[in-house]
Amino acid sequence: MKTAIPLLLCAFPLLCFAQTAQEKALEAALTELEGRPYALKALELSDYYFERGEYAKAAVRARRAFQEAEDLGETELMAQALYKAGRALRRLPNANRAQLNRAEESLRRSLRLTQERELETNILRQLYELALQRNRKKDAAEWAVRLQVLTGEAPADAPEIKGGLFGGKRKKALEKVAEVAAENRELEEKLQKVERERKKLRISQEVLADAVREKEAAIQEMTEEQMRAQLMLMEKERLLDSMSFASMMDSMFLAHQDMKIEEQKAQIRAKNNQRNFMMALAAIVLIVAFGLWSRYTHTKRYNAVLEEKNRIIQEEKKRSEELLLNILPKAIAEELKFRGAAQARHYEKATVLFTDFVNFSKLAKELSPEELVKNLDHCFKHFDAIVEKYGLEKIKTIGDAYMCAGGLPQPDDEHPYRIVEAALEMQRFLTAWRLERAEKGLPEFVARIGIHSGPLVAGVVGRKKFAYDIWGDTVNLAARLESKGAPGRVNISAATYSLVKDRFPCEHRGKVAAKNVGEIDMYFVKATG
Structure with a gap:
């Protein structure tokens, strides 16, 4: 063993050299x-x-x-x-x-x-x-x-295509193909056999031709008598050969005819097999086409139903979002959707507006409940349009009182001007509406409006029927300003006056006592336009 290893190591380079050579x-x-x-x-x-x-x-x-x-x-x-x-x-x-x-x-x-x-x-x-x-x-x-x-x-390891809609048809088609292949092999064997017979006949003809040539050479070397005897013998042999050749030709003709018949039969069988195969293939194609068409129609119907459901879902989602935006500011609604809760926020600069109808209790006695609610709805809808026009945020209505605010939920330095302009427009609307009702002999709706600016806290309260609300002394003081105002006038605090005096002319009322607050400076905003 020890001597074999060096021999192998020596033989390997020689083998590589031989292959390279x-x-x-x-x-x-x-x-x-x-x-x-x-x-x-x-x-x-x-x-x-x-x-x-x-x-x-x-x-x-x-x-x-x-x-x-x-x-x-x-x-x-x-x-x-x-x-x-x-x-x-x-x-x-x-x-x-x-x-x-x-x-x-x-x-x-x-x-x-x-x-x-x-x-x-x-x-x-x-x-x-x-x-x-x-x-x-x-x-x-x-x-x-x-x-x-x-x-x-x-x-032997060919993969088998099983099951499905076309498994049985494919199996029958493969069995038919196998039968056609077997018949083709049988025909090929017969054709090869005929070809071998033809080769044998051709060889026999060549052997006879060689024999004739040898006889002709021998005749040339014979004497006259030998030639005559040989000619007679050859004549007899020729007759025998002609008879044998005729018999052989007949056999060949018959074999040729048999071969033609077999070829025709093979062609007929091949055509029949081809026709059967094409019919089976056509049937498979039809079944596949029907299956695909059925699947297409089913998918189309399913997609239509799904699209309709998605449309309904989108409409309901849009309706829900519109309803939510009707209750809450957009920023707060987005925060609720994504976080599930809205965090309360402190606003250092905000302005609150309060309105309240004068002698509302008397109006409630003079009008039926339906007429009272209808008139309040008419008025508050106009207030909503004015608040939306000036980019303010409606907070809520409490009975005949209406409250809105500016500077939230997004801080805005221009909000004091806009909230005062909104208050003046509310009074203009009420004046026109009062004159219209007076011509018809209907009770008049006259409102006081109070505005105050200052810090407050805003947020969403409650788990069910939640609402966006505001809290703080600013809210309370705005309510006091409304109660100490005059019918048809806009009453503002000194804090609000300091913010809007450069744009709106105001009438100083002096210090007016307010409940739980004491005396505070108040101003009437003079109507413009």
Whole structure:
């Protein structure tokens, strides 16, 4: 054992040198050839590299053989070269997608070119193994079917396509294909048998011709008597040969007729089989088309129902959002949607407006409940439009009182001007409405409005029927300013006056006592326009 290891180590370089020398010899021989000999030698060199596992070199030599065969126009030689190129590309270690695509393309083109049964069988096997290698079971099944048609046997590891809508039909079609392949093989065997008989007859004719030539040579060397005797003998032999030949020709004619009959029968069977196969294929196509149409219509109906449901959901969502925005400011509503809660916020600069109708208790006695609510609704709707026009935030209504605010939920330095302008417009609306009602002899609605600016806290309270509200001394003082105002006038505090005096003329009322507050400076805003 110890002596064998050094011997192997010595023999390995010699073996490698011998292989290298053989390779160089083959390559050198290739450079001296051209045309068909070059193509054949290139294919031989490709086989050499393939057996050694050098698949890249094998593919290169096969492609060169194909180029030479293509120049010569030899179809079968082109088919062999493409087959060997595809076979080598398929076996490349870690073959990428592009290389496998080239391998498949070479094998498919080779299959289209060849007329040799053995080469066609090898190509189909390579395509089948390539499909398995690429995990394309459907393609592998198709190549397996073609192999079964050609050879009568499918690969043992061929993937089976089971179940589904067309499993049974496909199985019957494959069984029919197998029967056609068996009949084709039987016809081929009969044709080969007839061909062998024809070859035997041709050989017999050649033997007879050789015998006649030998006899003619022998006749020339005979004497006259021998010639006469020989001629008589030859005449008898000729008669026998003619009778034998006539019998042989009759046999050949009968065999030829039988062969034609068998060919016609085979053609009829092939046509019938082809017709049956096409009918089965048409049935499968119709079933597939019906299945696809049914699935399409079902999907279309389902999508229509789903689209209608989505539309209804979107409409309900939009309605819910509009309802939420009607209750809460947009920023607060967005915060509630995304966080599930709204955090209370402190506003250092805000302005609160209060309105209240004068002698509302008397109005409630003079009007029916329906008329009272209808008139309040009419008035408050106009107030809502004015508040929205000037970018203010309606807070709530309490009985006949209406409260709104400016400077929230988004701080805004211009809000004092806008809230005073809104208050003046509210009074203008009430004046016009009062005159209209007076002409009809209806009770009048006259309101006091009070405004105060200062800090407050705003937020959402409650878990059910929640509402956006404001709290603080600013709110209370605005209510006191409203109660100490005059009918049809806008009463503001000194804090609000300091913010708007540069734009609105005001009348100082002096210090006015307010409940729980004491005396405070108040101003009437003079109507403009």
